Amino acid sequence: MKKALAVIFTLATIICIVSCGGKTGGKSANETVEITWWIPRGEDSTYYMSYDDNPAVRYLETMQFNGKNIDLKFSVPISGSERDNFNTLLMTEDYCKIFDMSYCTSSPEELVNDGIIWDLTPYMKEYMPHYMEIIENDPFLAPYVYNIVNGEKKVLSLYSITYEILGNFMGLNYRRDWVAKYGKNPFTGAAFTYGYTDPADYNTYYDDVVFPNGTSDPIYVSDWEWMFGIFEKAIADLGITDGYCISLYFKGYSEAGGNFASAFDGGTHMWFRDKSGNAAFNGSSEAMKTYIQMMNSWYRKGWLDKNFAERTSDQVFAIDSAKINSGKIGAFIGRRGNTGGQMDNGDKLTEGIMIYGARPVINDVYGSDAMKNNEPYSLYQYSRLRGNLCISKKASEEDLKTILSMLDYLYTEEGGCLLAFGMTKEQNDVLQDPTYTKYYLTNGAFNRETLADGSMAYHRDEKLLDDNDLASAMAAKRLTIGYYSKGFVPALNESYTKCALQAMAEWDYYYNTGYIDKALRNQFTSDEAATYSKVYANIDTYMSQNIPKFITGALDVNGADWDNYVKMLNKYSPNKVTAIYQRIFDSVR
Amino acid sequence: MSLFKKNGNADKEVLKEFTWKYDFKQNWMVYVLFIPVVMYFLIFHYVPMFGLIMAFENFKPSKGFFGSQWVGLANFKELFTGDTFLKVLRNTTAMAVLNLTVGFAAPVLFALFLSEVRLKHFKRSVQIMSYMPYFVSATVVCSLASEFLSSTGALTIALSWLGFDRQNWLANPNIPVFWLINTFLGIWQGMGWGSIIFMTAIANVSHDLHEAAAIDGATRWQRMWRITFPTIMPLVLVMFIMRIGLVFRTGFDKILLLYMPMTYDTADVLYTYTYRMAFGSQINYGVSTASGLFQSVIGTILLVISNKISRKAAGSSLI
Numbered sequence: 001m002k003k004a005l006a007v008i009f010t011l012a013t014i015i016c017i018v019s020c021g022g023k024t025g026g027k028s029a030n031e032t033v034e035i036t037w038w039i040p041r042g043e044d045s046t047y048y049m050s051y052d053d054n055p056a057v058r059y060l061e062t063m064q065f066n067g068k069n070i071d072l073k074f075s076v077p078i079s080g081s082e083r084d085n086f087n088t089l090l091m092t093e094d095y096c097k098i099f100d101m102s103y104c105t106s107s108p109e110e111l112v113n114d115g116i117i118w119d120l121t122p123y124m125k126e127y128m129p130h131y132m133e134i135i136e137n138d139p140f141l142a143p144y145v146y147n148i149v150n151g152e153k154k155v156l157s158l159y160s161i162t163y164e165i166l167g168n169f170m171g172l173n174y175r176r177d178w179v180a181k182y183g184k185n186p187f188t189g190a191a192f193t194y195g196y197t198d199p200a201d202y203n204t205y206y207d208d209v210v211f212p213n214g215t216s217d218p219i220y221v222s223d224w225e226w227m228f229g230i231f232e233k234a235i236a237d238l239g240i241t242d243g244y245c246i247s248l249y250f251k252g253y254s255e256a257g258g259n260f261a262s263a264f265d266g267g268t269h270m271w272f273r274d275k276s277g278n279a280a281f282n283g284s285s286e287a288m289k290t291y292i293q294m295m296n297s298w299y300r301k302g303w304l305d306k307n308f309a310e311r312t313s314d315q316v317f318a319i320d321s322a323k324i325n326s327g328k329i330g331a332f333i334g335r336r337g338n339t340g341g342q343m344d345n346g347d348k349l350t351e352g353i354m355i356y357g358a359r360p361v362i363n364d365v366y367g368s369d370a371m372k373n374n375e376p377y378s379l380y381q382y383s384r385l386r387g388n389l390c391i392s393k394k395a396s397e398e399d400l401k402t403i404l405s406m407l408d409y410l411y412t413e414e415g416g417c418l419l420a421f422g423m424t425k426e427q428n429d430v431l432q433d434p435t436y437t438k439y440y441l442t443n444g445a446f447n448r449e450t451l452a453d454g455s456m457a458y459h460r461d462e463k464l465l466d467d468n469d470l471a472s473a474m475a476a477k478r479l480t481i482g483y484y485s486k487g488f489v490p491a492l493n494e495s496y497t498k499c500a501l502q503a504m505a506e507w508d509y510y511y512n513t514g515y516i517d518k519a520l521r522n523q524f525t526s527d528e529a530a531t532y533s534k535v536y537a538n539i540d541t542y543m544s545q546n547i548p549k550f551i552t553g554a555l556d557v558n559g560a561d562w563d564n565y566v567k568m569l570n571k572y573s574p575n576k577v578t579a580i581y582q583r584i585f586d587s588v589r
Numbered sequence: 590m591s592l593f594k595k596n597g598n599a600d601k602e603v604l605k606e607f608t609w610k611y612d613f614k615q616n617w618m619v620y621v622l623f624i625p626v627v628m629y630f631l632i633f634h635y636v637p638m639f640g641l642i643m644a645f646e647n648f649k650p651s652k653g654f655f656g657s658q659w660v661g662l663a664n665f666k667e668l669f670t671g672d673t674f675l676k677v678l679r680n681t682t683a684m685a686v687l688n689l690t691v692g693f694a695a696p697v698l699f700a701l702f703l704s705e706v707r708l709k710h711f712k713r714s715v716q717i718m719s720y721m722p723y724f725v726s727a728t729v730v731c732s733l734a735s736e737f738l739s740s741t742g743a744l745t746i747a748l749s750w751l752g753f754d755r756q757n758w759l760a761n762p763n764i765p766v767f768w769l770i771n772t773f774l775g776i777w778q779g780m781g782w783g784s785i786i787f788m789t790a791i792a793n794v795s796h797d798l799h800e801a802a803a804i805d806g807a808t809r810w811q812r813m814w815r816i817t818f819p820t821i822m823p824l825v826l827v828m829f830i831m832r833i834g835l836v837f838r839t840g841f842d843k844i845l846l847l848y849m850p851m852t853y854d855t856a857d858v859l860y861t862y863t864y865r866m867a868f869g870s871q872i873n874y875g876v877s878t879a880s881g882l883f884q885s886v887i888g889t890i891l892l893v894i895s896n897k898i899s900r901k902a903a904g905s906s907l908i
Contacts, residue, residue: 083872087650105872106651114651251850307740310760312849526649533873537866538672544850571672 032069033402036096036394038089039478040103042076047473048435051076055433056418056476062431065405066127090116097395098403100480101157101388101522108156108390109147110526117390118400120155127404130411134161134483144385144519148587157522158407160386162484167493168381170317171507172259172361173338174218174331177354178234179227180207186226187214202341203498205354217356217506220364221263221294224331228303231330238349243328245303247319250312251540252295252547253288255380259333262376262514263363264290270539271574271581272378272514279581281574283543284566290367293558295551297366305329309548327353340499357503360510378514381507385519387480410482413456419482420492421446421460422474436474439463445474446491458491465495520584528580538572644882648874664879671866673857681858683765684844685836687772693832695776696783697825701813703784704791716788719781731846734774735759760851767848767856775840786828790821826899830907834892837884859884 042051051057051074061070075096077085086103089095095116101108111117124132135145141161146153180194187210194207209216211223218224228245235243253261253269261269264287267280274280282288298304305311311319316333323329324338327349332338339355360376391403409415417424422445428436436442441461449457464471472478493501524532546555546565555561613620639654644664646657668674699719706712722730737744738758749755758766794817802812841860848856859880867877892907900906 090650091653106649110649111651114649114656116651307757307760309851310757310849313846526647530647530873534667534866541673541850541853541865545853548851 030064030067030069032071033399034071034073035098035399035403035406036073036075037479038075038086038096038099039480040077040082040086040100041079041478042074043473043478044469047470050074051478053435054476054478055428055431055435055474056422057479058433059418059423059427059431060406060409060476063406063409065409066402068402070402070406095392095394097399098389098391101390102480104390105529107147107522107524107526107529108388109149111390112156115393117156117392118395120158120391120404121153123400123404124155127401128158128408128411130408130483131158134411140384143523143584143587144517147523148584157388157390158481159388159519160480160482161411162384162386162489163486164489165384165508166382166484166489167336167496167501167504168507170333170335171503172331172358173334173355173503174227174358175231175234175327175329175353176205176207176209176356177352178330179230180209180354182234182237183209183227183230185210186212202344202354205341205499218358218361220362221366222364224361225365228298228301228330232303234330235328240328240349243323244305244330246298246331247305247324247329247333248295248308248551249316249319249333250309250314250548251544252309252551253291253543254316254333259358259360259379260291260294262378262510263361264367264371264374266374266377267514268378268380269543271516271577273516273581273585274514275377277585279578279585281578283539283574284569286367287371289557289562290363290371292547292550294363294366296553296557299551300553304551309552326350331358336496336500336503339503340497342497354499355503356499357506359506376510377512379510379512380515381512383517383519385517388519388522389481407481410479412483413485416483416485416488417446417448417458419476419479420484420488421458422464422471422476424448439470439474441474445471456485456487458487460491460494468495471495516581520581523584524580532577532580535573535577539569539574542569542572641878641882643874643878645879646875648878650874660875664873664875665883667876668863668866668879668883671862673853673862676854677857677859677862680768680855681837683768684771684840684858687765687768688775688840689829689832689836691772692775692779693829695780697787699780700784700787700791701817704788704817705809705813716781716784719784721781722778723782725778727842727846730774730778731843734770734847738770759847760849762852762854764855767852770847771840771844771856774843787821787824790824791817794820822903826903827907830892830895830899833895834888836891837888 039051043054048054052072057072057074061072063070075089083103086099087105089099090104104111106114108117112119120128135141138161141159145155145159145161147156148154149156177194180192184191192207192209194205194209196202197204197206211218212226213219213223218227224246231245235245255261255268255270261267261282265282265285267274267282267285267287269282269288269291271279271281295304299306305320308319314320317335318324319332320329324332324334325343325345327343327345327347334355339357341352341354343355344350344353360379362373362375364372366372391400395403410419418427422441423431423433423436424447425442425444428442428444436445440463443461445464446458446460449459451457460471464474493504496504521529521532549555550557550561550565555565642654643657645659645661646654647660647663648654648657652658671677703712703715706715725733736742739745740755740757745753745755745758748758758770761767798816798820799812802816807815837859841858844856844858845861845864848861863877863880867873867880896906896908
């Protein structure tokens with residue numbers, strides 16, 4: 001009897017294991033391709049333990065590509081160990097079939113030469129037609145997405161592309177409330193009026209502030225200097241002894257978010273692409289000299305932070321954040337989270353605070369005529385390229401075709417929505433995802449609306465507007481692949497406040513053509529990468545030592561010190577890096 | 590077989606048999622217990638030495654040790670011919686010398702003086718309080734230093750009473766400001782912990798010697814310098830020699846956290862210089878390994894030299 005029971009239980013267990021394994025979704029009996037994928041970052045374990053369980057990824061697995069099923073297995077390193085983890089996998093030849101290139105120190109070309117990744121060029125037309133259509137119809141993308149190997153355009157890695165740039169997360173901010181309260185109309189001399197239509201909602205703030213340029217926003221250096229005069233009054237009136245008008249990054253200059261860098265000739269402080277499409281270096285140019293003259297003038301007038309050079313551990317978007325949060329500073333480079341009345345702590349200095357964003361500045365005061373009234377065009381903004389990935393030789397040629405077909409789906413409108421927003425109601429009805437059920441998203445993460453002009457608008461579920469982490473976990477944003485079509489960015493920006501949207505519109509007011517995206521460094525050869533690294537380290541060190549000295553007056557920008565600086569800087573051969581960038585620009589003209 | 594003849598003298602030939610084979614036979618368990626220690630050192634200290642080959646290669650993780658291009662001494666050349674290398678070497682040497690002299694003497698003197706304190710509870714309290722900074726992380730130590738040495742910091746105010754200018758001392762680019770700050774931070778953090786071993790050695794000095802000296806009229810000061818200090822001298826020498834070997838490798842984390850472009854001229858050391866050069870936009874494994882190897886070789890040479898000097902001068906040595 002006991003033996004019979006034991007046999008019955010054993011058989012029942014075997015039957016259960018055989019029939020209950022696998023995922024829902026009704027996969028057919030076709031071959032399943034296992035795809036391993038290394039990504040640098042996953043989601044909070046509150047939502048799911050493994051990225052394999054991401055709802056959008058699970059939906060992707062219900063589909064077939066190249067006639068085959070797919071099974072995605074993600075490898076996510078511990079936070080902080082991404083580079084070590086990636087290099088270890090590379091050295092031990094234990095890398096995945098797909099890997100994100102963010103932490104790879106070798107260029108795609110080197111990896112192809114080493115036999116680690118596939119040269120995708122022969123397969124692109126057939127297996128990734130959507131991707132090819134996007135990159136062939138957008139001339140901006142060509143220098144980045146193609147590798148030029150022996151004069152031939154090759155596709156060695158795949159980029160995540162957006163139709164329009166995602167709104168910048170940082171830029172120049174200033175205390176609009178101080179301008180409204182302590183300033184006077186520069187034309188009539190009348191005091192400004194300001195207030196809230198709904199005192200409980202800072203987004204209802206209004207004022208009639210006018211700057212010397214005649215508009216309601218600061219555009220020129222002269223507007224800023226007018227504003228600094230007002231900030232001085234505010235600081236004195238409020239009894240602030242340790243405040244100042246504007247903060248400055250410890251190096252005295254900044255490649256990222258240097259909103260005064262592009263005020264003179266439109267370029268930035270280091271390497272950039274000029275209006276003719278040629279590579280240029282501004283570290284020792286007339287533009288840099290004029291910039292320093294302006295900063296030195298501001299320093300002598302007491303408008304700058306006297307201790308700016310000592311704040312070496314502060315990020316460029318959070319310089320002296322204790323004083324910013326205390327409301328003691330008039331203008332600073334900040335983030336979306338600083339805008340509006342979000343910094344109102346209820347104390348004397350922050351009560352009624354209203355932070356507005358400001359566009360990159362145009363010089364109309366300092367230097368020669370050539371340095372004045374030039375619209376900025378070399379600006380740090382979010383790139384239209386969010387990252388790139390490669391497909392390794394761990395994938396067989398057959399697997400490669402399936403992988404490319406799958407990735408190409410993510411460059412369609414439907415696939416892009418899955419990545420950016422998550423699943424629709426219809427898609428979730430197919431999958432019945434437990435995470436969507438748990439977070440009450442059974443009606444889907446978003447819906448589509450066709451507008452009168454035929455274009456598409458996207459609306460995310462309200463629960464996702466208030467919770468960025470949840471929104472990210474319900475979509476597949478960690479996969480740096482795919483295409484964000486037109487209309488995606490407004491939908492992603494829906495969650496931002498009116499003040500944040502105002503700031504983002506100002507920060508991205510001018511169109512960037514000059515700032516060199518770091519994605520371009522994927523085009524470097526091994527020797528070029530080594531040259532760039534050495535030259536950049538030397539120049540950055542030298543500039544960060546000397547620019548603050550010029551600004552504080554310890555060195556004379558109008559005398560022999562400047563000539564010595566230029567001579568010394570040129571000894572570090574910035575022209576070598578300029579030549580490297582020029583080669584890349586020329587190769588895709 | 591007995592090791593000794595009946596008259597108690599060890600027979601030379603018998604002693605020859607008292608070899609490691611005999612010892613192993615008698616005490617094999619001790620040797621077996623030692624195996625994990627040997628394995629640990631072999632696996633985690635000797636085998637990884639193979640990685641030093643990166644110092645002679647243009648190392649790429651994708652190519653591995655055997656696929657990367659051999660460049661000979663090119664990485665060392667790049668390191669030594671850097672524009673600021675000499676200044677960096679000067680700073681490293683200066684801070685090393687200060688750590689070895691002032692920094693090493695402090696725990697010894699502290700142990701000597703504290704051992705003379707009679708009040709037990711006071712002595713214990715001071716000892717415990719002196720250990721505490723050792724357990725504070727470098728990041729916190731540097732934050733404290735930044736606050737205390739800022740232009741409005743407590744230490745700055747105290748120094749202003751002594752006639753110094755009120756300034757942010759960490760931003761002072763003049764010699765030897767940063768060197769002294771680094772040394773005294775090291776002393777503040779390491780003095781108590783470093784004195785433990787000396788306190789233990791002092792506690793083991795025979796009381797009979799002190800009693801005899803006291804009877805002969807020696808003062809406490811004289812007893813400290815004529816009895817206590819000479820007795821612990823072999824330990825002091827051994828610790829000093831060990832410290833010499835590590836002199837180029839310690840304190841890098843505090844310097845990295847405290848230095849800034851304004852003080853690169855006096856604060857930049859080999860580690861921080863290598864960090865900037867080798868860990869920029871591209872990681873240069875070859876140069877960073879070459880820098881590490883250079884410092885290790887220098888440290889080893891200094892260790893061997895000081896060991897020999899110590900043996901000749903004081904009859905006491907580490908090896």
